[in-house]
Amino acid sequence: MMDDRGWIDRRVDDSGFVTDEFKEGVQFFVRFAFSRLKAKSEIKCPCLKCKCRKWENPKVASVHLCKHGFMNNYYTWYVHGETSSNTVRNFEGESSDMEFVRNEVDALYHEMVVDAMGAQSEYNDRPMAEEPNSKAREFYNLLHAAEVHIGVGGQDVTVLSWMAEMLNMKTLYNMSAANWQMALSLSRKLLSPEDQEKVPKDFYSAKKMINVLGLGYKKIDICVNDCFLYYDEQSKNLTACPVCGESHYEPRNMSTIRQKDVPRKSLWYLPITPRLRRLYMSRKTAEHMTWHLKCREDADEVIHPAGSEAWKHFDETHPTFADEPRNVRLDLCTDGFNLFGCSATPYSCWPVFLTVYNLPPKLCMKSEHIFLAMIIARPKSPGKNIDVMLRSLIDEFKEL
Known part of the structure; x- marks a missing residue:
């Protein structure tokens, strides 16, 4: 029975009382955890509140687990010395060949x-x-x-x-x-x-x-006047901007031998596709990527953009896109500021951010889920030329 970790999710019955199955599983877990310790009287409590951050004696740990349950997705007890779901069977016998303790x-x-x-x-x-x-x-x-x-x-x-x-x-x-x-x-x-x-x-x-x-970046050459992007296969080989005629590369110094040409200006772009893939590849975030469906069911108050009239109007306009809840909804935001404040040296910096609105509010507003696509840093504001710099991002949107 203990080989099946389904009892971890069956903590209480319909009446709200802790089940005998869960109590028996907690006792089994405590015996296993202490079998991996040497000369210690406490274990790291894996309850939903402590999350293995606190050391507790077996009695307190058992009470915490019955009261709060195990922390999310803790089916393999890796913090307590388990290397796979099969290792727990042998905790009273000889240790496995792969045995090691990972905190x-x-x-x-x-x-x-x-x-x-x-x-x-x-x-x-x-x-x-x-x-x-x-x-x-x-x-x-x-x-x-x-x-x-x-x-x-x-x-x-x-x-x-x-x-x-x-x-x-x-x-x-x-x-x-x-x-x-x-x-x-x-x-x-x-x-x-x-x-x-x-x-x-x-x-x-x-x-x-x-x-x-993964999650790398791309270095894209750009015209010194911000009017052209050298980022596709044809434009990379150009030696001058087709719009203004400015040189693509720095002038060569004939007294030195340079291995390759140096571009006059470059732009660092962080692709969005690998990071969106990562949201679905991670077990912690994949389940939240369809959360916006639950938000629509609560019509009493708007707690997320999914409950707004603009979101509903978009779904009515694009029903094919709206039928698939796993489709990603992104918000693009950018604004400029002076890096040096009120200094006499003006310098404009425009970060471009993307927010994933599939996630619940507690996640989509966290910094790790707000994607930085690029930073446009120039002595002057890019003005209308910001469209040129966003071309790589817009092309990736079209591909997606």
């Missing part, structure tokens, strides 16, 4: 890799019948980095989480590549020789490992 942070990195690479099944170490292709090999290498621990005791941090935090530190504090490389070299010296072989040695290797997760 909740490690589990998030593990789930992030699975969602990003589009894996449809739980990862395991069974031998494969054939050599994986390049895409699958990238997935297994990155998943391995999310599970291999480094540091004292071998359980301090994983390779992927360490690299992600190191690169995040570079972004937050605007570190140069050379400065970051020195910090990486110093950090690697604190590791054992075995762990040093597991982590990237330089900035290029670190970016190459993280880039497998």
